[in-house]
Amino acid sequence: MKTLPRTDVVIIGGGWTGLLMAKELGARTHLSVVVLERGAPREPHGYFTDMDELDYAIRLRMMQDSSLETVTLRHHPKQRALPIRQFASFLPGTGTGGAGEHWQGWSPRFPPDFFELRTRTLEKYGTQRLPEDCDIRDWGVTYDELEPCYARAENLMGVSGKAGNLKGKISPGGDPFEGPRSTEYPTPPMKMPHLAEMFRDAAQSLGLHPFPIPAATISTAYTNPDGVHRLGCVYCGFCERFGCMIGSKSQPTNTLLPVIAKQKSVSIRARSSVRRILHDQIGNQGHARGVVYVDSAGQEMFQPADLVILASWTLNNTRLLLLSEIGQPYDPLTRKGTLGRNLTHQVSFGAATVFFDTPLNRFMGAGSSGLMLSDFDADNFDHEKLGFLRGGKFLVVASGARPIASFGVVPSSVKARWGSEWKKAALRHYDQTGGVVFSGEHLAYTSNFMDLDPTYKDHFGDPLLRFTLNWQDNERRMAEFAGARGLEMGRAMGAVETSPFAGLQNYDSTRYQSTHIQGGTIMGASPEHSVLNPWLQHWGVPNLFVLGASSFPQNPSGNPTLTILAQTYRTADTIVERYLKRPGPMAE
Amino acid sequence: MRRRQFLVLSAASIGGVLVYSFDRQAFRLPAEDRSVRIPLRFFTQDEAMIVAAASSRIFPSDESGPGAREAGVVVYIDRQLAGPYGRDRYRYTTGPFDEGVPEQGYQGETNPRQTYRDSLKNLAGFERLSPAEQDEALAKVEDTYFFRLLRAHTIEGMFCDPIHGGNAGMIGWQLIGYPGPRMSNLKDVDQHFGEAFRPKPASLQDIFGKDTKLSISEDEK
Numbered sequence: 091m092k093t094l095p096r097t098d099v100v101i102i103g104g105g106w107t108g109l110l111m112a113k114e115l116g117a118r119t120h121l122s123v124v125v126l127e128r129g130a131p132r133e134p135h136g137y138f139t140d141m142d143e144l145d146y147a148i149r150l151r152m153m154q155d156s157s158l159e160t161v162t163l164r165h166h167p168k169q170r171a172l173p174i175r176q177f178a179s180f181l182p183g184t185g186t187g188g189a190g191e192h193w194q195g196w197s198p199r200f201p202p203d204f205f206e207l208r209t210r211t212l213e214k215y216g217t218q219r220l221p222e223d224c225d226i227r228d229w230g231v232t233y234d235e236l237e238p239c240y241a242r243a244e245n246l247m248g249v250s251g252k253a254g255n256l257k258g259k260i261s262p263g264g265d266p267f268e269g270p271r272s273t274e275y276p277t278p279p280m281k282m283p284h285l286a287e288m289f290r291d292a293a294q295s296l297g298l299h300p301f302p303i304p305a306a307t308i309s310t311a312y313t314n315p316d317g318v319h320r321l322g323c324v325y326c327g328f329c330e331r332f333g334c335m336i337g338s339k340s341q342p343t344n345t346l347l348p349v350i351a352k353q354k355s356v357s358i359r360a361r362s363s364v365r366r367i368l369h370d371q372i373g374n375q376g377h378a379r380g381v382v383y384v385d386s387a388g389q390e391m392f393q394p395a396d397l398v399i400l401a402s403w404t405l406n407n408t409r410l411l412l413l414s415e416i417g418q419p420y421d422p423l424t425r426k427g428t429l430g431r432n433l434t435h436q437v438s439f440g441a442a443t444v445f446f447d448t449p450l451n452r453f454m455g456a457g458s459s460g461l462m463l464s465d466f467d468a469d470n471f472d473h474e475k476l477g478f479l480r481g482g483k484f485l486v487v488a489s490g491a492r493p494i495a496s497f498g499v500v501p502s503s504v505k506a507r508w509g510s511e512w513k514k515a516a517l518r519h520y521d522q523t524g525g526v527v528f529s530g531e532h533l534a535y536t537s538n539f540m541d542l543d544p545t546y547k548d549h550f551g552d553p554l555l556r557f558t559l560n561w562q563d564n565e566r567r568m569a570e571f572a573g574a575r576g577l578e579m580g581r582a583m584g585a586v587e588t589s590p591f592a593g594l595q596n597y598d599s600t601r602y603q604s605t606h607i608q609g610g611t612i613m614g615a616s617p618e619h620s621v622l623n624p625w626l627q628h629w630g631v632p633n634l635f636v637l638g639a640s641s642f643p644q645n646p647s648g649n650p651t652l653t654i655l656a657q658t659y660r661t662a663d664t665i666v667e668r669y670l671k672r673p674g675p676m677a678e
Numbered sequence: 679m680r681r682r683q684f685l686v687l688s689a690a691s692i693g694g695v696l697v698y699s700f701d702r703q704a705f706r707l708p709a710e711d712r713s714v715r716i717p718l719r720f721f722t723q724d725e726a727m728i729v730a731a732a733s734s735r736i737f738p739s740d741e742s743g744p745g746a747r748e749a750g751v752v753v754y755i756d757r758q759l760a761g762p763y764g765r766d767r768y769r770y771t772t773g774p775f776d777e778g779v780p781e782q783g784y785q786g787e788t789n790p791r792q793t794y795r796d797s798l799k800n801l802a803g804f805e806r807l808s809p810a811e812q813d814e815a816l817a818k819v820e821d822t823y824f825f826r827l828l829r830a831h832t833i834e835g836m837f838c839d840p841i842h843g844g845n846a847g848m849i850g851w852q853l854i855g856y857p858g859p860r861m862s863n864l865k866d867v868d869q870h871f872g873e874a875f876r877p878k879p880a881s882l883q884d885i886f887g888k889d890t891k892l893s894i895s896e897d898e899k
Contacts, residue, residue, distance in 0.1 A: 139886050141859035144838040145895045149763060160770045163782055172778040172785055175770040281868040324862035335861075449874040453856055454863035488867075493837035493856045508736040508820070508829055509813065517742055520854045521874070546772060598781040 091382065091390045100381055100395035101125045102364045102410065105188025106651060107637035107658045108401030109346040109358075110246075113316075114662035116353030119670065123356045124393060126383055128402075129154075129185030131360035134347045137333035143492040147331040152192045154182040154403075159548040161405065165560040165596050166537070167422065173546050173554065179598060180435065180605040181331070182403050186360055187342035189403060189605055190651065194330035194457035194489070195306035195339050197249045198648040199240050201468040202233035202269040204531075207644060211479065214469070219479060221564045225432060225534040227643035230615040230624030230677075233269045236656050239663075241273045243655035244304075247340035248312035248320065250458075251275035251304035265301045267464040280309045280323060280459040282488075285450050285524045289461050289486035292582035298465045303487060305458035306340040306651070316349045327490015329457030339457065361386035365550060367398055367414040369631060375675075376416065376631035384550070397665070400636045401658075405540070407640040408610030409555040412542050417621055417630055420539050422558070428621045430540040432609035433557060434645035437482065437530035437565050437594070439603065441576025444585035445501050446522045452491035460487030466575060467647050468531075478567040482530025482647035484579060491521075499523050501587040526579050528572040528591075529604065532645035533564055540610050561594050569594040606650050608642040615677075623677035626661045632675045635661055684715040685726040685752065716753060719760035720791065725798045726752055731805040733832040735812050743853050751835030754844030755794075758831065761896030764791040790827060797824035840881050841894055848879045861885065 099115060101108045104127030112125050145151045156176050164171035183189030203210045207226045211219075220226075243249075253274045254264025279302030282290070293300040307329055310322040323338040337344040350356050364383040369376050380394035400407050411417055411429055418427040462485040464470055473479060498507075498516045506512040543556035573591040580588045614620030617629035622641055628634040637658050639650040646653075664676055718726055733746040733755070746752075758764055766789035775787045788796070797819070804815060819825050835844030837851065839858070845851060851858055857877040866875060882892055 139882065139890060139892055142839050142841070142882060142892075142894070144834060144842055148834065149895050150768070151895065155768055156770045157766070157768050165779075165781070170776065170778070172776055172782045173770050173772070174783055175785065176768075176783060178783065281864075283867050284871045287868075287871070322864075324864045325867040326860060326863060328859065448872050449855075451866075451870055451875045453860065454867040454875075459867070493851065493854060494834050497833055497837055497854065508816075510738050510740050510742070513737055513740070513745070514742040517854065545774065596779070596781050600781065600783045 091392050093392045093394065096394040096396070097122045097124045098395065099123045099397045099399060100393050101399040101401055102381060103127065103188065103400070103402035103406070104186045104342070104358055104360070105183070105401065105403065106190040106342050107654055108399065109187075109342045109350060110655060110658045111399055111401060111637060111662055112356045113346050113349050113353070114659070114666070116350060116356040118666050120355060124395070125356065125358040126362040126364050126381065126393070127186050127358060127360045128363040129188075129360065131358070132186040132191065132343050134343050135337055136343070137335050140332060141326065141328045141335060143494050147492060148494055150177070150181060150331070152183055152185070152331065152333065153177060154184040160554060162543045162546050162554050162556045163597070163599050164556070164558055167558060171543055171556050171558075174599045178600050179603050180607050181602070182405070182605065186347070186358065190342045191333045192331050193605075193651060196458050196649040197244070197247065197304040197306045197652040198462070198483070199268060200233070200646045200648050200653055201267065201464070203468060204646055205229045205232050205236070210469070215479065221479070221533065221535070221562055223535045223537050223562075225536045227432070227534065227612065227614050227619060229643060230613055230620070231660070236660065237269070237272055239656035239659040240652065241271070242659050243652050244273075245276050245315055246655065247306045247345060248276045248308045248314055249304050249306055249652070250277040250280050250302070250309040252279050252302055254301055263301060265464050266299050267467065267470045275304065277308050277310050277312050280305050280307065280456060281325065282461070283451070283455050283459055285452070285488045286460045286486055288583045289526075289579070292579055292584070293461070293463055296578065296582055298463050300461040300463045303458045303460050303462050303485065304652075305456070307334070307456045307458050308338050308340070314345070318345055318348050320344060323456050323459075325454050325456050325459060325490070327453055327455050327492065329489060359385070363550070364402070364410065365413065365552065367400070367410060367416060367634070368392070369414065369416055376628070378631050378634045396633065398634045400634065401638060404607055404610065404638050404640040405555055407636055407638055408540050411611060411621070412555070413552055416628070416634070419541055422536060422539055425536055428612070428617070428619060430610055431536075432534040432612045432643050433538045433540050433559055434532040434534055434608050434642070435559070435597070436604045436606040436645045436647070437528075437532050437568060439528055439569065439591050439594075440525045441484065441528040441572045441591050442526045442580040443499060443589040444524050444526065444580035444583060445519055445587040446524065446584060447586050449521045450524065452488065452496070452521055455488035455490040457489050458487065459489070460485055466572070476567070476571060478564045478571070480531040480533065481568065482528050482572060484572070484576065485527045485529065486524065487527065496520070502589045503587065524583070526576040528569075528576060529647050530565070530568050530572060531647045534609060534644040535562060560597050566594045606639065606645065608639040608645050608650065611636050611640040612643045613641040614643060623675070625664045625676040626657060627676050633673065635665070637661065683718040683721065683723045683726075685718055685721070685723060685730070686713050686715050718756050720764065721756050721759070724802070725794070726756060727805040728798050728801050729755055729794070729828075731812060732801070732816060732828060733835065735809065735816055736829055736832045737836055744849050746832050746836060748846065749836050749844055749849050750846040751832050751844050754835030754838060754842055755831045757843045757896045759791050759794060762898050763895065765789050784823065786823065793824050793827060797822070841883060841892060842896065848881060851879045859885065
């Protein structure tokens with residue numbers, strides 16, 4: 091193993107959080123920063139000719155290569171965990187920019203009560219309404235504390251939208267349930283295709299409050315506070331699973347790389363796979379010494395560093411700490427240990443498929459040109475007679491239907507799945523079909539967790555991460571409720587036929603839900619229940635910070651990117667303003 | 679190396695004007711021509727004939743329009759199987775292999791190439807059956823992993839960009855009114871409500887020109 095010259099900071103992962111931290115440290119300090127990205131390098135604008143559904147959306151060209159490393163899954167400890175041999179229910183990215191390159195761009199904030207979920211839920215419902223084994227937690231940071239960073243994250247990406255709550259004043263057209271915002275969105279809402287307008291009318295007729303999806307696929311040209319200029323969206327419909335052809339979808343490569351490219355103190359090494367964080371003990375505290383990685387030539391390197399930022403994708407954060415033996419792995423029997431607990435996956439599905447008798451021109455759209463509503467989210471509605479807690483957002487989005495994935499959806503009255511009858515029905519309904527999507531919270535449970543698999547290994551010979559994960563009655567009942575609401579909304583849109591959601595049974599690794607897998611290195615106010623303190627600093631190793639959605643104690647209904655950017659800003663502030671002046675624990 | 683195999687298709691067997699994808703060119707075969715020979719990358723000629731016939735029962739050429747035969751679906755599948763996808767280049771194929779529950783996903787050791795090769799043996803002579811007999815034979819296997827692949831690949835071959843060998847002459851896109859990867863819908867996205875807006879289809883090569891190098895997955899090592 092070759093030992094490299096020391097760097098002040100090493101950042102593991104070149105996605106949204108790692109590159110944002112690198113940019114902030116590059117702009118605000120003189121520290122030398124090395125970013126290690128295990129995937130291929132990417133340029134700011136590398137997607138111009140890539141609008142190929144087959145290679146990108148079906149063969150998943152931008153995603154982490156399952157053949158090298160995956161995860162194993164079991165529903166409960168008595169089942170044999172088997173590898174998810176092809177990622178499908180979530181799609182990790184790889185390469186510079188990570189999953190931030192192929193994301194869809196929905197950028198809502200989380201509701202204020204979500205950050206204090208345990209306290210607020212117990213206050214209102216007491217312990218008897220909490221599901222069995224429920225392990226929801228407070229984050230140790232409040233919405234109000236995070237709000238200025240939310241605004242900075244929105245300005246970074248130029249998020250398009252309409253405020254619903256500006257400094258406490260509710261304004262029509264936005265989300266009346268959102269927390270108070272200090273600023274309006276930096277760019278106006280996106281254009282609304284026909285399907286979205288149909289949903290707006292339908293939702294309003296039901297007394298609901300639809301609002302434009304806050305979109306990182308921006309509606310108009312925008313220059314952010316770093317001076318990075320991006321174009322407005324042209325609604326080509328190649329967003330999720332693609333890089334943006336013209337850079338209107340905010341991605342690490344088009345939003346952060348142009349700034350980092352001018353920072354001499356920051357360097358990015360692609361094709362560099364970190365296998366371990368080396369650490370020892372100084373006094374009664376752990377100390378990270380640096381990282382061991384394998385470079386593009388297959389050579390093992392030791393990169394010593396004073397400060398280690400773990401900013402890989404959410405699951406890889408947990409796995410690297412387990413492999414590095416940093417912290418105490420969670421034990422589901424004793425419920426002791428914090429590393430690997432609170433594994434959650436957002437409860438997302440098509441609540442209703444709706445068939446119309448009018449063409450929709452579905453090929454036009456953008457990942458986030460549509461509407462969502464929060465009337466059934468969080469604790470915004472009466473749960474008195476319902477068998478579950480919390481809820482989720484409903485959405486209708488015209489994301490640009492691509493034919494391979496979209497063809498073949500037929501009403502349940504058509505039984506055939508191939509042949510003339512099916513073909514005829516599929517052709518007839520092709521451009522007349524829409525969907526009402528539900529995206530719901532997933533509570534944390536003591537029975538859903540991650541550890542290292544005893545059998546299956548990655549291409550280096552390291553154990554894969556193992557999921558023990560299943561749905562509970564709270565999610566199943568929530569899904570049933572959401573399915574019924576989705577059908578009502580679909581009918582109000584004028585659907586001539588509707589197909590309901592089949593319902594949640596066991597966690598299914600083959601059905602795409604969202605890439606919002608979370609937990610494993612959760613944050614909190616006490617080291618007894620969390621891996622990270624409220625500044626995302628490791629409780630036991632003060633010169634190690636961990637960024638990303640692995641810090642979320644439970645899974646929100648909203649998409650995580652905006653919040654992890656806000657949290658990264660907050661951690662960057664703490665490092666620059668406090669930690670560097672006096673290295674040590676930022677919380678007791 | 680095996681002897682080079684060709685898919686030989688006769689115009690008379692279908693009648694009228696056919697459009698096949700031939701070295702990524704739309705290839706028009708007038709009815710008066712007797713046959714066309716398409717070089718195969720993976721299938722044997724016998725296998726290709728079965729796949730052509732079977733995909734054509736999944737997505738038939740009938741009164742609702744052309745189908746898998748005209749789109750060249752078999753050519754598409756042949757190229758996919760010959761490429762990295764066919765040999766499971768991107769799937770986790772480390773053992774042990776064990777049977778799981780359906781929610782754990784496909785756990786088989788067999789890659790798509792082998793799945794086709796094994797299953798097509800059981801369908802020998804399929805292309806010579808009557809359409810009704812073919813449907814009956816497919817109905818018997820419609821719950822198998824092989825059929826799931828064949829059905830998915832047929833849809834892919836109908837609607838992929840023609841650069842991949844299927845959707846010859848953009849016939850699949852014309853069937854559903856899909857214009858291909860349109861560079862901008864800015865002026866139209868919030869217009870045309872309630873009416874069918876159908877711009878003329880264009881493929882990646884139409885847009886970027888035949889000289890632009892487009893890297894496609896089936897040509898990867």
